[in-house]
Every structure is written in C-alpha cells, then in structure tokens.
Amino acid sequence: MNFYNDNKSLKFYLSHPVMDKIIKLKERDFVDCDNDMMAPTDVEDAIDSYDKVLEIVGDLAANVLEPNSEAVDHEGPQVIDNEIVYAKGTQKNHEVLRDAGLYGMSLPRKYKGLNFPYVPYVMAAEIVSRADAGFANIWGLQDCAETIYEFASEEIKEKYLPLINDGMTCSMALTEPDAGSDLQSVRLKATLDEENNCWRLNGVKRFITNGDADIQLVLARSEEGTTDGRGLSYFLYDRRDNAVTVRRIENKLGIKGSPTAELVFNNAPALLIGERRLGLIKYVMSLMNGARLGVGAQSVGLAEAAYHEALEYARQREQFGKAIVNFPQVYEMLGIMRAKIDATRTLLYETSRFVDLYKAYDSVSKERNLTAEERQDMKYSQRHADMMTPMLKLFASEYANQIAYDCIQVHGGSGFMKEYKCERIYRDARILSIYEGTSQLQVVAAIRFVGNGSYLKRIEEYEAMPLAEELLPLRQRLERMKEKYVAIVAAADKFGTSSEAYDFLARRMVEAMGYLIMGHLLLQDVNRSKELNNTEAPDFMKSCKIMIALGESEIAKILTFVENFKEEDLQMYK
Amino acid sequence: MNNKDFQIVVLAKQVPDTHNVGKDAMKEDGTINRAALPAIFNPDDLKALEMALACKDSLKDIMPVKVTIITMGPSRAAEIVRESMFRGADNGFVVSDKRFAGSDTLATSYALSAAIKKLGKVDIVFSGRQAIDGDTAQVGPQVAEKLEIPQITYAEELMSMTENEIVIKRRLDRGVETVKSKFPVLVTVHGNANDCRPRHAKLLMTNKKACSASEAKEKNIDMEALWASKPYLKIEEWSADDINPDFERLGLSGSPTKVKSIENVVLTSKENKKINNSESEINELMKELISSHII
Numbered sequence: 001m002n003f004y005n006d007n008k009s010l011k012f013y014l015s016h017p018v019m020d021k022i023i024k025l026k027e028r029d030f031v032d033c034d035n036d037m038m039a040p041t042d043v044e045d046a047i048d049s050y051d052k053v054l055e056i057v058g059d060l061a062a063n064v065l066e067p068n069s070e071a072v073d074h075e076g077p078q079v080i081d082n083e084i085v086y087a088k089g090t091q092k093n094h095e096v097l098r099d100a101g102l103y104g105m106s107l108p109r110k111y112k113g114l115n116f117p118y119v120p121y122v123m124a125a126e127i128v129s130r131a132d133a134g135f136a137n138i139w140g141l142q143d144c145a146e147t148i149y150e151f152a153s154e155e156i157k158e159k160y161l162p163l164i165n166d167g168m169t170c171s172m173a174l175t176e177p178d179a180g181s182d183l184q185s186v187r188l189k190a191t192l193d194e195e196n197n198c199w200r201l202n203g204v205k206r207f208i209t210n211g212d213a214d215i216q217l218v219l220a221r222s223e224e225g226t227t228d229g230r231g232l233s234y235f236l237y238d239r240r241d242n243a244v245t246v247r248r249i250e251n252k253l254g255i256k257g258s259p260t261a262e263l264v265f266n267n268a269p270a271l272l273i274g275e276r277r278l279g280l281i282k283y284v285m286s287l288m289n290g291a292r293l294g295v296g297a298q299s300v301g302l303a304e305a306a307y308h309e310a311l312e313y314a315r316q317r318e319q320f321g322k323a324i325v326n327f328p329q330v331y332e333m334l335g336i337m338r339a340k341i342d343a344t345r346t347l348l349y350e351t352s353r354f355v356d357l358y359k360a361y362d363s364v365s366k367e368r369n370l371t372a373e374e375r376q377d378m379k380y381s382q383r384h385a386d387m388m389t390p391m392l393k394l395f396a397s398e399y400a401n402q403i404a405y406d407c408i409q410v411h412g413g414s415g416f417m418k419e420y421k422c423e424r425i426y427r428d429a430r431i432l433s434i435y436e437g438t439s440q441l442q443v444v445a446a447i448r449f450v451g452n453g454s455y456l457k458r459i460e461e462y463e464a465m466p467l468a469e470e471l472l473p474l475r476q477r478l479e480r481m482k483e484k485y486v487a488i489v490a491a492a493d494k495f496g497t498s499s500e501a502y503d504f505l506a507r508r509m510v511e512a513m514g515y516l517i518m519g520h521l522l523l524q525d526v527n528r529s530k531e532l533n534n535t536e537a538p539d540f541m542k543s544c545k546i547m548i549a550l551g552e553s554e555i556a557k558i559l560t561f562v563e564n565f566k567e568e569d570l571q572m573y574k
Numbered sequence: 575m576n577n578k579d580f581q582i583v584v585l586a587k588q589v590p591d592t593h594n595v596g597k598d599a600m601k602e603d604g605t606i607n608r609a610a611l612p613a614i615f616n617p618d619d620l621k622a623l624e625m626a627l628a629c630k631d632s633l634k635d636i637m638p639v640k641v642t643i644i645t646m647g648p649s650r651a652a653e654i655v656r657e658s659m660f661r662g663a664d665n666g667f668v669v670s671d672k673r674f675a676g677s678d679t680l681a682t683s684y685a686l687s688a689a690i691k692k693l694g695k696v697d698i699v700f701s702g703r704q705a706i707d708g709d710t711a712q713v714g715p716q717v718a719e720k721l722e723i724p725q726i727t728y729a730e731e732l733m734s735m736t737e738n739e740i741v742i743k744r745r746l747d748r749g750v751e752t753v754k755s756k757f758p759v760l761v762t763v764h765g766n767a768n769d770c771r772p773r774h775a776k777l778l779m780t781n782k783k784a785c786s787a788s789e790a791k792e793k794n795i796d797m798e799a800l801w802a803s804k805p806y807l808k809i810e811e812w813s814a815d816d817i818n819p820d821f822e823r824l825g826l827s828g829s830p831t832k833v834k835s836i837e838n839v840v841l842t843s844k845e846n847k848k849i850n851n852s853e854s855e856i857n858e859l860m861k862e863l864i865s866s867h868i869i
Binding site for chain 2: 034037038040048049052053056059060096099100101102105114
C-alpha cells in the first residue's frame, strides 16, 4: 500500500501549469544546481524529486502511521513528571518521519530543509492525515519553522531552523483560558530581562496542541498597560530551558494521539521574534493562514480515509442478496463523498498555489528588488491566498465531518461499534471545523471578499479560461448559478453591509460562492485531464457534474431563503 | 579508498518477490518465471543493510566509515545499489557477467569473495541470512570461509560496536547467544533483526540519478558529463575479468549442484485443527504458523 501512488489526483496537481512559475521562483532559476547535490536542475527534475519524496511519505503513511493509528488512539499521551510522553506509536511515527528527512520540508536548503514549495508539502500533510489525523498535527507543526523563517532574526534562524530537520518538535502557544477566538485579550506576561539579555514569560496557556514541544512560539503581552492586540509580541521558548510545566492534558473526543496541554510559564526565558507589538497583528495573522491551510489538508486527508473505509465496506457487505454498494441510497452517499473530496482537494491546491507564489516572491524580495510586474503578481497572489484560505477551511472541514458521518451511515449498526475504523475518523473529524478558527470565523474572514467583489472577479477569470467545447454546457450552468449568487448578495445588501441581518446571512452568501469556486475548479480539472490524454490522469467528470448539481440546488435554496428574509425575522431566532 | 577508513560491505541480492506468488510464477520447466514476479530487495539483506548502517552510526563520530554494497546479478541489479544509497549506503558495485549464469551457492560465494578481495581492506561483511528465492542460507558462510575470516550467523541484534570489536546477539533454535568478535568478520543477519530505516528524502534527491553504464546505455542517456562532475552518481559494474577469478570456478562449471527434477506441488488441506477462542491457544497457533514459515 502507498497513500501517494494510489491517488492519481495528487500527481495531477503536482503537474499543474502554474507549478512551473512557482518552482522557478522557489529555486531562483536553479542557481544551486551545480553546488548543491540535491538541488534540481530544472522544473521537470524538481517535480520528479517531489514525486519520489511523496512516494516515501505515501509508503510510511500507509505502512507505519496507519497501522499505528488505532493503538495511538487508545493509548494517547500522558503527563509524567510535568512533561508529556507520547504514545509509543506516536513516538515511532515521529522517528520514522524524522529518519526519512521529512521535517522542515519547506525550509531552504541552507537551514537543512528540502526547499519544497507548499503544493508538495501540503500533499504530504494530506497523506499523513489520511493515515492518522491526530499525528498530522504533531508533524504539521513544523509549519512553525515558516514563521521563524519569515520573521525572526538571522541569529535565531541559524540556531533553530536546522533543528527542525533533526526532529525537534514545534508548537504555537496562543490560546489562554480567557482568550480563545478573541486573541486580543491574551494576558501571558513578557518582561524584558536586561541583565540576561532575554525576555521572561509568566502566565498560563491552555489548549496548546503538542504543548510540550521542543520549540514553542508564544504570544505574550510585552507592553505593560495595554489591553488590545497592539500590545502583544511573539516569542520563542526553548524547551531545554526547563521553565514550563505541563499542568494537565485534555481528555478529548478525537485526535487523541495529539496532546493538548495546559502550560504554566515560570519566568521562562524567551527570544523575541521580529519586532515588538507585531505579534498578533502581523505574525500570528500570517501563521494562522498557514495553519488554516494545514487544517484544509488534514480535512481532505481524513475525508479520503473515510471514503475508502466506506467504499470497501459497501462493496463487501451484502444485504437482500447483493452488495449494498448497488443500492441507490448507498451509492448516492458514496458518489457525493467522492465529489466533495475532489471539490475540496482542488480548492486545497488552488489555495496552495497562491500561497506558494506570494511566499516565494516575499522570499525573493529579501534578496533583490522585485520588478513592478512581480510586485503586482505578489499582491495578486497574496490577496487570492487570503480569500481562498477561509473558503477552503470552511468547506474542507465541514465536508470532512459530513463524509465521516456518512462513512458511519454506510456501515450501519456496525459503524456505531468501536471495532471499525470509521468511529475514530468520526471523532477525529469533529475538531476540524473548530480549531484554527471555527467555521463561523471563516465566514467572518470570507465575507469581506463577497462584499468587495473579489470572489466574483475570480469567477469571471475562471469563466474566461479556455475550455473544450463539449464542456461549455457545464460552464453555462455555472454562469446561471452566478446570476443567482448575484441576486442573493443584492438581496442581503439591501439591509446594509454593516447590519445584523447582513451578518446573519453572511454564511449563506459565502457558501453560495463556495459552490461556484469549486464547480469552476473541477471543470478546469476535467478540461486539463482530457487535454493530457493520459490514462494516468484522473477523471473528474463525475465529481464535477455531481458538484454542479449539488451547487445548483443549494444556491436555489439560499436564494429562496434570502429573498423571503425580513429584518424582523432575526427576532425569531433569539 | 583510504586504508584507515572503516570499510563495511553489504552483500545484497535482487530477488523475485516469492511472497506474492501468482499462478504463473513457475514456468513449464519448473524454473522461476522472473518476468511474472516483481524484483525486490531480498528482505534479509535489507536488514543486513540496516545493521551495517547502525554500525556506521556508532563509529562515524570517531572515524570515517564507508558502507559499500556488492550485488551480483543482471545489470538491473543496480536498483539494489540505488535503493541502498537512498537509505544511507555510500556506494556499491554490480558484479555482472554472463559467465556467472547458472551459479550455485559455491560459485556465487566464490565470485562474491573475489569481488570483496578486490575492494582491499574490509572490516565487516554483512549479508542477509538467506535469500527468499533459494532459501539456502549458504552463501554468507561460504564467503566467510573463502575469505578465511570468522563468521557470526543468525545475527538478530547489534549489541555494541567499537573500533575494535562488535558484539552481536544471535538467534538460535532454542534461545539466543551473545558473541563478540574482532575484525574482520562476516555477519549474516536474521529476519528478526531491526527493519531497515526508510529512504531518506535528501539522500534520494542526491542520488536519484545514480546509474550504471549498462543502464545509461539501455535508456540511451548520456551520463558522461554528469559522472565527470558528480562521480558518486556512477554505479560501477564489475565483470568476471575485473575480479581476477579462476574462470573454472565461475558459473555452471563452478557449480557442482545439479537439479535432478522439479515437482509441482499443489497443497491441499488434509487435516484440520480446532482452536478455541482463548489468548493462549491463539498464541500457540501463531507460533506454529510462524515456525513453519506460513506467515
């Protein structure tokens, strides 16, 4: 078994035409190829390396991580002497991925990374999550390296970044008992210790994923007397300083292998990352988008696992003399599961490409001035990354939950028993639409792109992309959906964009736009897949048609609701 | 090679995957249908590679250590060298020649020992206990005899390793035995030993273009420029002439083993056994299945 090789879609997105530009930027036009043994010589060579490394990920995910996942779920981590001890399987998973060189994938080679773009890195996250969504957190927190790379001083970078590849684990400590979704009210105190030339952290953090990690990024109040986000800075705490105790770990519904800790900082020495006061407003906002992309990958990976479980069961289980997969109500569930996975996966890699482009430009801009055209492209990519990320997080996490739900449904009574894997998947899925910003907060992040027309503009760009003639009728259906979307937004606009009614309708508007984006992306995939004319290319046609049909009916439903909605209706819900 | 370096050799074989045998695995004449079975790294040899790399890990901070693969077989056995490089081996040689065809264990061990001698000073030779295509477990011990060095067979665990001696736990029929040896020594590694470490992403990216001259010729790619700038990408091939053998002792002429006849055995169930649903009885069954190599 190999979780990369058995999924043709991944190879398909790895060879997306935009990868060419991403790779050239990321590799600085292959300047390292003569003096660095592992640097690629051209785009094709780079993609070949991604492909082969993902094959390692797919192998270890299927043959080590997945077989360990059940025992990890049962055993879970423990607190021993104020420190977290992982479940045995978790420890083994960590070691095997470290020994395969799979930490620090996106870091530049000079910090011992692989210099991979986001697209293959996110694929690795998807594959790891398919094997064990809980472990995907521990592995995925290597993302913290990205924050250090982008914002910390060269001294911190040189000291800490190479350690990530050696297998040092990371965490980001943001949440506190009274600061969850509202991070502006973080209270953990940072004071400057001039004598020792460092900062000192005092206070409590709660719900910290992988809380006892080797390298911890901590949001703390450095400016005494402030009460809002502008008084917060970002710090690096090194676990070897032994100044943080784990008070407890949470007993959770799912992702039980991933420890969630309450931490007490006891005058803990820490290094300032970047500049004071930018902790929340710049650095955390930036890493939050990365984390949301990570949850997108985690959601798609988990959904893939759920789909495989459901499909296999439906093919084996016989009732009334035939396999249940042949009953319309069952195969409908399976077809929709498949379509939702394809739809959110294409959104996942579309988002990853935008993130790749702007991060690569940002990194290049530290070495030389960007041309006017590059600057414009960077801004364009960043805006699109910002607007696709909440849409991805919203849909991928909600769909993962729906798919996990249907996975149990396909199993019938057996699915409710603990013997089948679907029960763990179902529990693991539940956090996806909550952490790194709840679905409700994703709507808040996305609605401004509804309001300012950015999404609509992107839809018009999709509409202008070349398409095979036989696919035009599908695009016409999407165009009619767009007209309805415009009507929905117009109806909501009547209440005024800063009204309570508009906020109330926000989720419906964002969701309507989501169906349009996913429909167009799948249609583009169908088109490119046909052009490739290759038996290895996946067939997205079924998923595309299912998603368009689903979107049509959902958008019609939303339009009906919004058109009938009156301001006084708000009272009914109170 | 620097004579002060600690030199480890791993003998590894590419074998047909006999664990996944389909109905067309055997040809009419009773020989293996190699085309129908995927070629894989002999499982015990992968464990031997791991033990070799573990030895390197324990010495590399005090002295330079080199792990070299020697594989005998057709030119595509270069895959074995590449795979080993992805996991941490430094280099490797493919010993390949039509004149080796038909070798039994005696001729094979002769050719391999001649190849090892060509390397010069060698401190440890590792091999798997046996290959899954022949299951003889003879080649390792025979190589040790021909090199006139001590041997430790059925190694299950590397207990310790210093620049002067190696301590190994051996798996025997009725227990284990811990033995110590100076160098040089040959070690055959048991299937219970640690699994081989995974391919390493960086080693893979560094070595993925490594190939032999035969492979380059077959794929019609010009490797000369790349080999000149990155010599580690060339997997060397040794023919019979390169290892200075007594040609009589190679291939068919060097192989006293003759196949008298081959029988196609179809297994049918004759007896059955009832197992109660208890931990102890299931454990007994597992042990029985493992000891009779069914699982």
